[in-house]
Amino acid sequence: MSFISPAAADALQSWLAHQRAIKGAAENTLIAYQGDVIDFLSFITAHKGAPQGLGALADVSVTDMRAWMAQTRETGVAARSLARKLSAVKAFYKWLALREGFEPTAVLSTRAPKFQKKLPRPLAPDAARNLIDAIEIQSQHPWVCARDVAVVTLLWGCGLRISEALSLTAADAPLPATLRISGKGGKERIVPVLPAARDAVDAYVRMCPHPQTADAPLFRAVRGGPLRPGAIQKVMAAARMQLGLPATATPHAMRHSFATHLLNAGGDLRAIQELLGHASLSTTQAYTAVDTVRLMEVYDRTHPKA
Template sequence: MTTPATTLISPACRDALEQWLAGLAALQGAAENTVTAYRGDVVEFLAFMTHHFGGPQGLGALAKISTGDMRAWMAATRATGTGARSLARKLSAVKSFYTWLAERQGFEPTAVLSARSPKFQKKLPRPLAEDAARAVIETVEFQSTTDWIAARDVAVVTLLYGCGLRISEALGLTGADAPLPAVLRITGKGGKERIVPVLPAARAAVDRYLRLCPHPQERAAPLFRGVRGGALNARLIRSAMAQARAQLGLPASATPHALRHSFATHLLEAGGDLRAIQELLGHASLSTTQAYTAVDTAHLMDVYNRAHPKA
Protein backbone atom coordinates (compact mmCIF):
# COMPACT_ATOMS: atom_id res chain seq x y z
CA MET A 1 0.00 0.00 0.00
CA THR A 2 1.54 3.29 -1.14
CA THR A 3 0.78 6.61 0.60
CA PRO A 4 2.56 9.98 0.40
CA ALA A 5 4.48 9.06 3.57
CA THR A 6 5.72 5.73 2.20
CA THR A 7 7.50 7.56 -0.64
CA LEU A 8 9.83 8.97 2.03
CA ILE A 9 10.95 5.48 3.03
CA SER A 10 13.68 3.44 1.38
CA PRO A 11 12.56 0.44 -0.72
CA ALA A 12 14.32 -1.94 1.68
CA CYS A 13 12.37 -0.53 4.63
CA ARG A 14 9.09 -0.70 2.71
CA ASP A 15 9.74 -4.34 1.86
CA ALA A 16 10.66 -5.18 5.45
CA LEU A 17 7.53 -3.44 6.74
CA GLU A 18 5.25 -5.35 4.37
CA GLN A 19 6.92 -8.67 5.28
CA TRP A 20 6.36 -7.95 8.97
CA LEU A 21 2.72 -7.00 8.41
CA ALA A 22 2.12 -10.11 6.30
CA GLY A 23 3.48 -12.20 9.16
CA LEU A 24 1.18 -10.48 11.65
CA ALA A 25 -1.82 -11.30 9.49
CA ALA A 26 -0.85 -14.85 8.51
CA LEU A 27 0.94 -16.17 11.59
CA GLN A 28 -0.62 -14.19 14.43
CA GLY A 29 -4.09 -13.73 12.96
CA ALA A 30 -4.01 -9.94 13.34
CA ALA A 31 -7.23 -8.28 12.20
CA GLU A 32 -7.23 -6.16 9.05
CA ASN A 33 -7.86 -2.98 11.08
CA THR A 34 -4.90 -3.81 13.32
CA VAL A 35 -2.61 -4.34 10.34
CA THR A 36 -3.75 -1.04 8.81
CA ALA A 37 -3.17 0.84 12.06
CA TYR A 38 0.29 -0.70 12.55
CA ARG A 39 1.27 0.12 8.96
CA GLY A 40 0.30 3.76 9.45
CA ASP A 41 2.12 4.01 12.79
CA VAL A 42 5.40 2.53 11.53
CA VAL A 43 5.28 4.48 8.26
CA GLU A 44 4.91 7.71 10.26
CA PHE A 45 7.90 6.74 12.39
CA LEU A 46 10.10 5.87 9.41
CA ALA A 47 9.04 9.02 7.55
CA PHE A 48 9.99 11.10 10.60
CA MET A 49 13.43 9.49 10.66
CA THR A 50 13.86 10.41 6.99
CA HIS A 51 13.32 14.09 7.84
CA HIS A 52 15.30 13.76 11.08
CA PHE A 53 18.41 12.44 9.32
CA GLY A 54 17.96 14.33 6.07
CA GLY A 55 17.28 11.38 3.79
CA PRO A 56 15.72 7.90 3.54
CA GLN A 57 17.16 5.43 6.01
CA GLY A 58 18.15 1.94 4.89
CA LEU A 59 17.90 -1.08 7.16
CA GLY A 60 21.48 -0.59 8.33
CA ALA A 61 20.79 2.99 9.42
CA LEU A 62 17.70 1.91 11.36
CA ALA A 63 19.92 -0.28 13.50
CA LYS A 64 21.79 2.84 14.69
CA ILE A 65 18.80 4.83 15.95
CA SER A 66 19.60 6.20 19.40
CA THR A 67 17.64 6.99 22.53
CA GLY A 68 17.84 10.67 21.58
CA ASP A 69 16.35 9.94 18.17
CA MET A 70 13.45 8.15 19.85
CA ARG A 71 12.89 11.11 22.17
CA ALA A 72 12.88 13.45 19.18
CA TRP A 73 10.23 11.33 17.40
CA MET A 74 8.03 11.12 20.48
CA ALA A 75 8.30 14.87 21.14
CA ALA A 76 7.48 15.70 17.53
CA THR A 77 4.52 13.32 17.57
CA ARG A 78 3.13 14.88 20.76
CA ALA A 79 3.63 18.34 19.22
CA THR A 80 1.15 17.42 16.46
CA GLY A 81 -1.57 17.02 19.09
CA THR A 82 -1.31 13.24 19.43
CA GLY A 83 -2.51 12.15 22.87
CA ALA A 84 -0.60 9.95 25.29
CA ARG A 85 -2.80 6.94 24.58
CA SER A 86 -2.31 7.21 20.80
CA LEU A 87 1.43 7.74 21.18
CA ALA A 88 1.64 4.65 23.38
CA ARG A 89 -0.08 2.66 20.63
CA LYS A 90 2.31 4.02 17.99
CA LEU A 91 5.32 3.21 20.15
CA SER A 92 4.02 -0.31 20.69
CA ALA A 93 3.76 -0.82 16.92
CA VAL A 94 7.28 0.52 16.36
CA LYS A 95 8.70 -1.73 19.09
CA SER A 96 6.96 -4.75 17.62
CA PHE A 97 8.38 -3.98 14.17
CA TYR A 98 11.87 -3.42 15.59
CA THR A 99 11.82 -6.67 17.55
CA TRP A 100 11.01 -8.52 14.33
CA LEU A 101 13.57 -6.56 12.28
CA ALA A 102 16.38 -6.96 14.83
CA GLU A 103 15.97 -10.74 14.82
CA ARG A 104 16.36 -10.83 11.03
CA GLN A 105 19.09 -8.21 10.69
CA GLY A 106 21.09 -9.26 13.74
CA PHE A 107 21.29 -5.94 15.58
CA GLU A 108 20.50 -4.91 19.13
CA PRO A 109 17.29 -2.79 19.30
CA THR A 110 17.85 -1.57 22.87
CA ALA A 111 17.43 2.15 22.10
CA VAL A 112 13.99 1.57 20.57
CA LEU A 113 12.76 -1.06 23.01
CA SER A 114 13.85 0.95 26.06
CA ALA A 115 11.81 4.00 25.04
CA ARG A 116 9.27 4.59 27.80
CA SER A 117 5.63 4.61 26.89
CA PRO A 118 3.83 7.79 28.03
CA LYS A 119 1.60 7.35 31.02
CA PHE A 120 -2.10 7.82 30.57
CA GLN A 121 -5.26 7.18 32.54
CA LYS A 122 -6.90 4.07 31.20
CA LYS A 123 -10.51 4.68 30.30
CA LEU A 124 -12.91 2.45 32.18
CA PRO A 125 -15.60 0.71 30.14
CA ARG A 126 -18.83 2.66 30.30
CA PRO A 127 -21.64 0.12 30.62
CA LEU A 128 -25.34 0.87 30.61
CA ALA A 129 -27.53 0.22 33.61
CA GLU A 130 -29.62 -2.93 33.23
CA ASP A 131 -32.86 -1.04 32.68
CA ALA A 132 -31.13 1.24 30.14
CA ALA A 133 -29.74 -1.75 28.23
CA ARG A 134 -33.22 -3.28 28.03
CA ALA A 135 -34.72 0.06 26.99
CA VAL A 136 -32.17 0.43 24.19
CA ILE A 137 -33.03 -2.99 22.78
CA GLU A 138 -36.75 -2.22 22.94
CA THR A 139 -36.30 1.24 21.38
CA VAL A 140 -34.05 0.06 18.54
CA GLU A 141 -37.06 -1.82 17.16
CA PHE A 142 -38.85 1.47 16.46
CA GLN A 143 -36.04 3.00 14.40
CA SER A 144 -37.26 1.36 11.18
CA THR A 145 -40.72 1.20 9.65
CA THR A 146 -39.79 -2.01 7.83
CA ASP A 147 -40.64 -5.00 10.03
CA TRP A 148 -37.80 -7.27 8.98
CA ILE A 149 -35.17 -4.54 9.35
CA ALA A 150 -36.51 -3.66 12.79
CA ALA A 151 -36.36 -7.35 13.75
CA ARG A 152 -32.84 -7.62 12.35
CA ASP A 153 -31.53 -4.69 14.37
CA VAL A 154 -33.15 -6.01 17.55
CA ALA A 155 -31.58 -9.42 16.94
CA VAL A 156 -28.11 -7.92 16.54
CA VAL A 157 -28.22 -5.73 19.65
CA THR A 158 -29.72 -8.58 21.67
CA LEU A 159 -26.72 -10.73 20.72
CA LEU A 160 -24.33 -7.96 21.74
CA TYR A 161 -25.88 -7.63 25.18
CA GLY A 162 -27.06 -11.20 25.74
CA CYS A 163 -23.85 -12.92 24.56
CA GLY A 164 -21.19 -10.24 24.95
CA LEU A 165 -20.29 -10.36 21.26
CA ARG A 166 -18.30 -7.72 19.44
CA ILE A 167 -20.34 -6.23 16.61
CA SER A 168 -17.91 -7.73 14.09
CA GLU A 169 -18.51 -11.16 15.63
CA ALA A 170 -22.29 -10.83 15.46
CA LEU A 171 -22.17 -9.66 11.85
CA GLY A 172 -19.71 -12.46 11.06
CA LEU A 173 -22.35 -15.13 11.74
CA THR A 174 -23.56 -17.00 8.68
CA GLY A 175 -26.61 -18.97 7.66
CA ALA A 176 -24.82 -22.09 8.91
CA ASP A 177 -25.20 -20.74 12.47
CA ALA A 178 -29.02 -20.63 12.22
CA PRO A 179 -31.13 -21.52 13.99
CA LEU A 180 -28.86 -20.45 16.81
CA PRO A 181 -27.84 -23.33 19.07
CA ALA A 182 -27.66 -23.21 22.86
CA VAL A 183 -23.96 -22.35 22.53
CA LEU A 184 -22.06 -20.60 19.75
CA ARG A 185 -18.44 -21.18 18.73
CA ILE A 186 -17.08 -17.69 18.09
CA THR A 187 -13.75 -16.82 16.47
CA GLY A 188 -12.66 -13.49 17.90
CA LYS A 189 -9.59 -11.27 17.73
CA GLY A 190 -6.37 -12.99 16.78
CA GLY A 191 -8.28 -16.09 15.69
CA LYS A 192 -9.01 -16.94 19.32
CA GLU A 193 -11.96 -19.33 19.61
CA ARG A 194 -14.43 -19.35 22.45
CA ILE A 195 -17.74 -20.96 23.39
CA VAL A 196 -20.57 -18.56 24.20
CA PRO A 197 -23.94 -19.57 25.68
CA VAL A 198 -26.90 -18.12 23.78
CA LEU A 199 -29.82 -16.87 25.84
CA PRO A 200 -33.33 -17.95 24.81
CA ALA A 201 -34.19 -14.27 24.24
CA ALA A 202 -31.34 -13.96 21.72
CA ARG A 203 -32.37 -17.16 19.91
CA ALA A 204 -35.98 -15.94 19.78
CA ALA A 205 -34.90 -12.54 18.40
CA VAL A 206 -32.84 -14.15 15.65
CA ASP A 207 -35.65 -16.62 14.82
CA ARG A 208 -38.10 -13.73 14.44
CA TYR A 209 -35.70 -11.89 12.16
CA LEU A 210 -35.22 -14.98 9.98
CA ARG A 211 -38.97 -15.49 9.64
CA LEU A 212 -39.38 -11.91 8.40
CA CYS A 213 -36.21 -11.56 6.30
CA PRO A 214 -37.08 -11.50 2.58
CA HIS A 215 -33.69 -12.84 1.51
CA PRO A 216 -33.14 -16.61 1.24
CA GLN A 217 -31.19 -18.19 4.06
CA GLU A 218 -27.97 -19.71 2.71
CA ARG A 219 -25.35 -21.51 4.78
CA ALA A 220 -22.42 -19.58 3.34
CA ALA A 221 -24.16 -16.18 3.25
CA PRO A 222 -24.13 -13.64 6.10
CA LEU A 223 -26.84 -14.29 8.67
CA PHE A 224 -27.62 -10.57 8.93
CA ARG A 225 -28.40 -8.94 5.58
CA GLY A 226 -28.58 -5.43 4.26
CA VAL A 227 -31.54 -4.16 2.25
CA ARG A 228 -30.14 -5.54 -1.02
CA GLY A 229 -29.20 -8.88 0.48
CA GLY A 230 -25.49 -8.26 1.05
CA ALA A 231 -23.70 -8.32 4.38
CA LEU A 232 -25.10 -5.89 6.95
CA ASN A 233 -22.87 -2.86 7.52
CA ALA A 234 -22.05 -2.21 11.18
CA ARG A 235 -22.65 1.49 10.56
CA LEU A 236 -26.40 0.82 10.29
CA ILE A 237 -26.50 -0.77 13.74
CA ARG A 238 -24.54 2.14 15.19
CA SER A 239 -27.01 4.52 13.58
CA ALA A 240 -30.03 2.69 14.98
CA MET A 241 -28.48 2.76 18.45
CA ALA A 242 -27.64 6.46 18.11
CA GLN A 243 -31.28 7.22 17.35
CA ALA A 244 -32.45 5.03 20.22
CA ARG A 245 -30.13 6.63 22.76
CA ALA A 246 -31.21 10.10 21.62
CA GLN A 247 -34.83 9.17 22.27
CA LEU A 248 -33.93 7.74 25.68
CA GLY A 249 -31.68 10.64 26.67
CA LEU A 250 -28.64 8.38 27.07
CA PRO A 251 -25.05 9.62 26.66
CA ALA A 252 -22.98 9.22 23.49
CA SER A 253 -21.12 6.37 25.21
CA ALA A 254 -24.21 4.17 24.72
CA THR A 255 -22.81 2.47 21.63
CA PRO A 256 -23.07 -1.12 20.36
CA HIS A 257 -19.75 -1.89 22.06
CA ALA A 258 -21.15 -0.53 25.33
CA LEU A 259 -23.64 -3.41 25.26
CA ARG A 260 -20.71 -5.84 25.38
CA HIS A 261 -19.30 -3.90 28.35
CA SER A 262 -22.73 -4.05 29.95
CA PHE A 263 -22.90 -7.83 29.48
CA ALA A 264 -19.60 -8.23 31.35
CA THR A 265 -20.33 -5.71 34.09
CA HIS A 266 -23.80 -7.08 34.85
CA LEU A 267 -22.44 -10.63 35.04
CA LEU A 268 -19.79 -9.44 37.49
CA GLU A 269 -22.34 -7.58 39.58
CA ALA A 270 -24.41 -10.77 39.72
CA GLY A 271 -21.44 -12.65 41.18
CA GLY A 272 -19.90 -13.99 37.98
CA ASP A 273 -16.39 -15.42 38.15
CA LEU A 274 -13.76 -13.17 36.54
CA ARG A 275 -12.05 -16.07 34.77
CA ALA A 276 -15.35 -17.27 33.34
CA ILE A 277 -16.17 -13.76 32.13
CA GLN A 278 -12.71 -13.59 30.52
CA GLU A 279 -13.52 -16.75 28.57
CA LEU A 280 -16.95 -15.49 27.55
CA LEU A 281 -15.50 -12.22 26.25
CA GLY A 282 -12.56 -13.87 24.53
CA HIS A 283 -9.96 -11.68 26.25
CA ALA A 284 -6.44 -13.03 25.80
CA SER A 285 -5.34 -11.48 29.10
CA LEU A 286 -7.13 -11.48 32.43
CA SER A 287 -5.86 -7.93 33.01
CA THR A 288 -8.17 -6.73 30.21
CA THR A 289 -11.16 -8.30 31.94
CA GLN A 290 -10.09 -6.89 35.31
CA ALA A 291 -11.06 -3.42 34.06
CA TYR A 292 -14.63 -4.48 34.80
CA THR A 293 -13.83 -4.93 38.49
CA ALA A 294 -12.97 -1.22 38.60
CA VAL A 295 -16.33 -0.46 36.98
CA ASP A 296 -18.11 -2.63 39.54
CA THR A 297 -16.19 -0.98 42.40
CA ALA A 298 -17.06 2.47 41.06
CA HIS A 299 -20.74 1.45 40.96
CA LEU A 300 -20.61 0.13 44.53
CA MET A 301 -18.92 3.30 45.79
CA ASP A 302 -21.57 5.41 44.08
CA VAL A 303 -24.31 3.42 45.80
CA TYR A 304 -22.44 3.69 49.11
CA ASN A 305 -21.98 7.45 48.81
CA ARG A 306 -25.64 7.99 47.96
CA ALA A 307 -27.10 5.61 50.53
CA HIS A 308 -24.79 5.70 53.55
CA PRO A 309 -26.34 7.72 56.40
CA LYS A 310 -23.02 9.52 57.01
CA ALA A 311 -22.43 10.33 53.36
Protein backbone atom coordinates (compact mmCIF):
# COMPACT_ATOMS: atom_id res chain seq x y z
CA MET A 1 0.00 0.00 0.00
CA SER A 2 2.99 2.30 -0.63
CA PHE A 3 1.00 4.45 -3.08
CA ILE A 4 -1.82 5.09 -0.60
CA SER A 5 -1.75 7.73 2.11
CA PRO A 6 -1.26 6.42 5.67
CA ALA A 7 -4.70 7.77 6.64
CA ALA A 8 -6.38 5.92 3.77
CA ALA A 9 -4.47 2.72 4.55
CA ASP A 10 -5.50 2.92 8.22
CA ALA A 11 -9.12 3.55 7.23
CA LEU A 12 -9.08 0.51 4.94
CA GLN A 13 -7.74 -1.75 7.67
CA SER A 14 -10.35 -0.42 10.12
CA TRP A 15 -13.11 -1.12 7.59
CA LEU A 16 -11.84 -4.64 6.99
CA ALA A 17 -11.78 -5.24 10.75
CA HIS A 18 -15.36 -3.98 10.90
CA GLN A 19 -16.38 -6.35 8.10
CA ARG A 20 -14.74 -9.24 9.94
CA ALA A 21 -16.08 -8.51 13.42
CA ILE A 22 -19.52 -7.02 12.74
CA LYS A 23 -20.49 -8.41 9.34
CA GLY A 24 -18.83 -11.79 9.81
CA ALA A 25 -17.13 -11.64 6.40
CA ALA A 26 -15.05 -14.68 5.47
CA GLU A 27 -11.27 -14.34 5.06
CA ASN A 28 -11.42 -14.94 1.29
CA THR A 29 -14.03 -12.17 1.02
CA LEU A 30 -11.85 -9.81 3.05
CA ILE A 31 -8.84 -10.54 0.83
CA ALA A 32 -10.93 -9.73 -2.25
CA TYR A 33 -12.28 -6.55 -0.65
CA GLN A 34 -8.80 -5.39 0.27
CA GLY A 35 -7.44 -5.95 -3.23
CA ASP A 36 -10.38 -4.20 -4.88
CA VAL A 37 -10.24 -1.12 -2.65
CA ILE A 38 -6.43 -0.89 -2.88
CA ASP A 39 -6.71 -0.94 -6.69
CA PHE A 40 -9.19 1.92 -6.52
CA LEU A 41 -7.18 4.01 -4.04
CA SER A 42 -4.00 3.43 -6.05
CA PHE A 43 -5.75 4.65 -9.20
CA ILE A 44 -7.05 7.77 -7.44
CA THR A 45 -3.53 8.51 -6.18
CA ALA A 46 -2.09 8.25 -9.70
CA HIS A 47 -5.07 10.06 -11.23
CA LYS A 48 -4.74 13.01 -8.83
CA GLY A 49 -0.95 12.97 -8.82
CA ALA A 50 -0.54 12.59 -5.06
CA PRO A 51 -1.56 10.29 -2.20
CA GLN A 52 -5.12 11.10 -1.16
CA GLY A 53 -5.89 11.74 2.48
CA LEU A 54 -9.37 11.22 3.88
CA GLY A 55 -10.39 14.77 3.05
CA ALA A 56 -9.37 14.32 -0.58
CA LEU A 57 -11.13 10.97 -0.82
CA ALA A 58 -14.35 12.71 0.20
CA ASP A 59 -14.02 14.90 -2.92
CA VAL A 60 -13.93 12.05 -5.45
CA SER A 61 -16.21 13.05 -8.32
CA VAL A 62 -18.38 11.27 -10.86
CA THR A 63 -15.70 12.03 -13.45
CA ASP A 64 -13.08 10.35 -11.28
CA MET A 65 -15.28 7.28 -10.93
CA ARG A 66 -15.81 7.07 -14.69
CA ALA A 67 -12.09 7.41 -15.29
CA TRP A 68 -11.36 4.57 -12.84
CA MET A 69 -13.94 2.28 -14.44
CA ALA A 70 -12.67 3.05 -17.96
CA GLN A 71 -9.05 2.43 -16.97
CA THR A 72 -9.99 -0.81 -15.22
CA ARG A 73 -11.82 -2.11 -18.28
CA GLU A 74 -8.84 -1.19 -20.47
CA THR A 75 -6.64 -3.53 -18.41
CA GLY A 76 -8.85 -6.44 -19.47
CA VAL A 77 -11.05 -6.71 -16.37
CA ALA A 78 -14.44 -8.19 -17.30
CA ALA A 79 -17.69 -6.38 -16.58
CA ARG A 80 -18.63 -8.89 -13.89
CA SER A 81 -15.30 -8.38 -12.08
CA LEU A 82 -15.58 -4.60 -12.37
CA ALA A 83 -19.07 -4.76 -10.86
CA ARG A 84 -17.62 -6.69 -7.92
CA LYS A 85 -14.84 -4.13 -7.48
CA LEU A 86 -17.33 -1.28 -7.57
CA SER A 87 -19.46 -3.02 -4.95
CA ALA A 88 -16.44 -3.25 -2.62
CA VAL A 89 -15.55 0.41 -3.17
CA LYS A 90 -19.14 1.49 -2.47
CA ALA A 91 -19.23 -0.54 0.75
CA PHE A 92 -15.95 1.03 1.89
CA TYR A 93 -17.13 4.54 1.03
CA LYS A 94 -20.49 4.07 2.76
CA TRP A 95 -18.66 3.13 5.96
CA LEU A 96 -16.04 5.88 5.56
CA ALA A 97 -18.68 8.56 4.93
CA LEU A 98 -20.52 7.66 8.12
CA ARG A 99 -17.27 7.79 10.09
CA GLU A 100 -15.92 11.00 8.58
CA GLY A 101 -19.21 12.81 8.03
CA PHE A 102 -19.25 13.47 4.28
CA GLU A 103 -21.71 12.77 1.48
CA PRO A 104 -20.52 9.90 -0.80
CA THR A 105 -23.10 10.50 -3.56
CA ALA A 106 -20.58 10.48 -6.43
CA VAL A 107 -19.37 6.99 -5.48
CA LEU A 108 -22.68 5.44 -4.42
CA SER A 109 -24.53 6.70 -7.50
CA THR A 110 -22.04 5.14 -9.91
CA ARG A 111 -23.76 2.43 -11.93
CA ALA A 112 -22.20 -0.98 -12.31
CA PRO A 113 -21.60 -2.21 -15.86
CA LYS A 114 -24.19 -4.59 -17.23
CA PHE A 115 -23.17 -8.19 -17.70
CA GLN A 116 -24.80 -11.48 -18.59
CA LYS A 117 -25.33 -13.52 -15.46
CA LYS A 118 -23.90 -17.00 -15.80
CA LEU A 119 -26.35 -19.74 -14.99
CA PRO A 120 -25.09 -22.78 -13.08
CA ARG A 121 -23.95 -25.67 -15.27
CA PRO A 122 -25.12 -28.80 -13.48
CA LEU A 123 -24.25 -32.32 -14.59
CA ALA A 124 -26.89 -34.87 -15.47
CA PRO A 125 -27.29 -37.52 -12.74
CA ASP A 126 -25.64 -40.20 -14.88
CA ALA A 127 -22.73 -37.88 -15.70
CA ALA A 128 -22.23 -37.10 -12.00
CA ARG A 129 -22.17 -40.83 -11.16
CA ASN A 130 -19.75 -41.55 -14.01
CA LEU A 131 -17.50 -38.72 -12.86
CA ILE A 132 -17.27 -40.16 -9.35
CA ASP A 133 -16.53 -43.60 -10.83
CA ALA A 134 -13.74 -42.09 -12.92
CA ILE A 135 -12.28 -40.23 -9.93
CA GLU A 136 -11.98 -43.58 -8.13
CA ILE A 137 -9.25 -44.73 -10.53
CA GLN A 138 -7.17 -41.56 -10.89
CA SER A 139 -4.50 -42.28 -8.27
CA GLN A 140 -2.06 -45.17 -7.74
CA HIS A 141 -2.75 -44.91 -4.00
CA PRO A 142 -6.08 -46.55 -3.08
CA TRP A 143 -6.53 -44.33 -0.02
CA VAL A 144 -6.13 -41.20 -2.17
CA CYS A 145 -8.81 -42.51 -4.54
CA ALA A 146 -11.09 -43.13 -1.55
CA ARG A 147 -10.37 -39.63 -0.26
CA ASP A 148 -11.19 -37.94 -3.55
CA VAL A 149 -14.39 -39.94 -3.96
CA ALA A 150 -15.45 -39.01 -0.42
CA VAL A 151 -14.91 -35.29 -1.02
CA VAL A 152 -16.75 -35.19 -4.35
CA THR A 153 -19.58 -37.31 -2.96
CA LEU A 154 -20.03 -34.73 -0.19
CA LEU A 155 -20.20 -31.94 -2.78
CA TRP A 156 -22.89 -33.72 -4.78
CA GLY A 157 -24.72 -35.58 -2.03
CA CYS A 158 -24.81 -32.77 0.55
CA GLY A 159 -24.45 -29.63 -1.58
CA LEU A 160 -21.30 -28.51 0.22
CA ARG A 161 -18.87 -25.94 -1.09
CA ILE A 162 -15.40 -27.43 -1.49
CA SER A 163 -14.10 -25.16 1.30
CA GLU A 164 -16.83 -26.51 3.59
CA ALA A 165 -16.00 -30.14 2.83
CA LEU A 166 -12.29 -29.54 3.42
CA SER A 167 -12.96 -27.73 6.70
CA LEU A 168 -14.33 -30.92 8.31
CA THR A 169 -12.15 -32.40 11.04
CA ALA A 170 -11.52 -35.96 12.13
CA ALA A 171 -13.93 -35.32 15.01
CA ASP A 172 -16.76 -35.14 12.43
CA ALA A 173 -16.22 -38.79 11.46
CA PRO A 174 -18.10 -41.04 11.35
CA LEU A 175 -20.51 -38.55 9.84
CA PRO A 176 -23.77 -38.14 11.76
CA ALA A 177 -27.23 -38.07 10.18
CA THR A 178 -26.91 -34.29 9.86
CA LEU A 179 -23.94 -31.92 9.69
CA ARG A 180 -23.81 -28.40 11.11
CA ILE A 181 -21.95 -26.43 8.45
CA SER A 182 -20.52 -22.94 8.87
CA GLY A 183 -20.68 -21.33 5.44
CA LYS A 184 -20.01 -17.90 3.96
CA GLY A 185 -20.02 -15.11 6.50
CA GLY A 186 -20.20 -17.64 9.33
CA LYS A 187 -23.81 -18.49 8.41
CA GLU A 188 -24.68 -21.90 9.88
CA ARG A 189 -26.99 -24.47 8.36
CA ILE A 190 -28.00 -28.06 9.00
CA VAL A 191 -27.35 -30.47 6.13
CA PRO A 192 -28.65 -34.06 5.97
CA VAL A 193 -25.97 -36.64 5.21
CA LEU A 194 -26.87 -39.30 2.66
CA PRO A 195 -25.81 -42.89 3.42
CA ALA A 196 -23.67 -42.86 0.27
CA ALA A 197 -21.71 -39.86 1.56
CA ARG A 198 -21.31 -41.40 5.01
CA ASP A 199 -20.14 -44.70 3.50
CA ALA A 200 -17.63 -42.92 1.24
CA VAL A 201 -16.13 -41.03 4.18
CA ASP A 202 -16.02 -44.20 6.31
CA ALA A 203 -14.16 -46.04 3.53
CA TYR A 204 -11.63 -43.21 3.28
CA VAL A 205 -11.07 -43.04 7.06
CA ARG A 206 -10.40 -46.79 7.23
CA MET A 207 -7.74 -46.49 4.51
CA CYS A 208 -6.13 -43.16 5.45
CA PRO A 209 -2.54 -43.81 6.66
CA HIS A 210 -2.33 -40.61 8.71
CA PRO A 211 -3.35 -40.36 12.39
CA GLN A 212 -6.92 -39.12 12.77
CA THR A 213 -6.65 -36.99 15.90
CA ALA A 214 -9.83 -35.09 16.75
CA ASP A 215 -8.54 -31.64 15.78
CA ALA A 216 -6.78 -32.77 12.60
CA PRO A 217 -8.35 -32.10 9.19
CA LEU A 218 -10.51 -34.99 8.05
CA PHE A 219 -9.16 -34.90 4.51
CA ARG A 220 -5.38 -35.13 4.31
CA ALA A 221 -2.86 -34.49 1.57
CA VAL A 222 -0.42 -37.24 0.59
CA ARG A 223 2.19 -36.04 3.09
CA GLY A 224 -0.36 -35.61 5.88
CA GLY A 225 -1.09 -31.90 5.70
CA PRO A 226 -4.55 -30.47 5.07
CA LEU A 227 -5.96 -31.22 1.63
CA ARG A 228 -6.14 -28.18 -0.65
CA PRO A 229 -8.94 -27.40 -3.13
CA GLY A 230 -6.47 -27.54 -6.02
CA ALA A 231 -5.99 -31.29 -5.51
CA ILE A 232 -9.71 -31.95 -6.00
CA GLN A 233 -9.89 -29.56 -8.93
CA LYS A 234 -6.98 -31.39 -10.55
CA VAL A 235 -8.44 -34.87 -10.14
CA MET A 236 -11.81 -33.71 -11.45
CA ALA A 237 -10.11 -32.18 -14.49
CA ALA A 238 -8.42 -35.49 -15.27
CA ALA A 239 -11.66 -37.45 -14.81
CA ARG A 240 -13.76 -35.14 -16.96
CA MET A 241 -11.19 -35.30 -19.76
CA GLN A 242 -11.43 -39.09 -19.75
CA LEU A 243 -15.21 -38.88 -19.95
CA GLY A 244 -15.32 -36.08 -22.50
CA LEU A 245 -17.19 -33.77 -20.14
CA PRO A 246 -16.99 -29.98 -20.55
CA ALA A 247 -14.63 -27.75 -18.57
CA THR A 248 -17.66 -26.61 -16.55
CA ALA A 249 -17.61 -29.98 -14.74
CA THR A 250 -15.83 -28.52 -11.72
CA PRO A 251 -16.13 -29.23 -7.99
CA HIS A 252 -18.59 -26.36 -7.69
CA ALA A 253 -20.67 -27.87 -10.50
CA MET A 254 -21.33 -30.83 -8.21
CA ARG A 255 -22.95 -28.44 -5.72
CA HIS A 256 -25.02 -26.96 -8.55
CA SER A 257 -25.98 -30.49 -9.57
CA PHE A 258 -27.13 -31.24 -6.02
CA ALA A 259 -29.53 -28.29 -6.13
CA THR A 260 -30.76 -28.88 -9.67
CA HIS A 261 -31.42 -32.58 -9.13
CA LEU A 262 -33.42 -31.78 -6.00
CA LEU A 263 -35.41 -29.15 -7.90
CA ASN A 264 -36.09 -31.52 -10.79
CA ALA A 265 -37.39 -34.10 -8.31
CA GLY A 266 -39.90 -31.59 -6.95
CA GLY A 267 -37.85 -30.10 -4.13
CA ASP A 268 -39.10 -26.88 -2.52
CA LEU A 269 -37.05 -23.83 -3.48
CA ARG A 270 -37.03 -22.47 0.09
CA ALA A 271 -35.78 -25.80 1.43
CA ILE A 272 -33.05 -25.92 -1.22
CA GLN A 273 -32.06 -22.36 -0.24
CA GLU A 274 -31.58 -23.53 3.35
CA LEU A 275 -29.61 -26.61 2.31
CA LEU A 276 -27.26 -24.53 0.16
CA GLY A 277 -26.88 -21.77 2.75
CA HIS A 278 -27.84 -19.00 0.33
CA ALA A 279 -28.56 -15.73 2.13
CA SER A 280 -31.01 -14.68 -0.57
CA LEU A 281 -33.68 -16.69 -2.35
CA SER A 282 -32.80 -14.85 -5.56
CA THR A 283 -29.47 -16.71 -5.63
CA THR A 284 -31.26 -20.06 -5.39
CA GLN A 285 -33.76 -19.00 -8.05
CA ALA A 286 -30.98 -19.27 -10.64
CA TYR A 287 -31.68 -23.01 -10.56
CA THR A 288 -35.26 -22.34 -11.63
CA ALA A 289 -33.84 -20.68 -14.72
CA VAL A 290 -31.66 -23.73 -15.38
CA ASP A 291 -34.67 -25.99 -15.10
CA THR A 292 -36.65 -23.74 -17.46
CA VAL A 293 -33.87 -23.95 -20.03
CA ARG A 294 -33.98 -27.76 -19.83
CA LEU A 295 -37.76 -27.80 -20.18
CA MET A 296 -37.64 -25.52 -23.23
CA GLU A 297 -35.06 -27.75 -24.88
CA VAL A 298 -37.35 -30.73 -24.39
CA TYR A 299 -40.31 -28.72 -25.71
CA ASP A 300 -38.46 -27.60 -28.83
CA ARG A 301 -37.24 -31.13 -29.51
CA THR A 302 -40.49 -33.00 -28.96
CA HIS A 303 -43.50 -30.76 -29.57
CA PRO A 304 -45.26 -31.65 -32.86
CA LYS A 305 -45.43 -27.99 -33.88
CA ALA A 306 -41.83 -27.21 -32.99
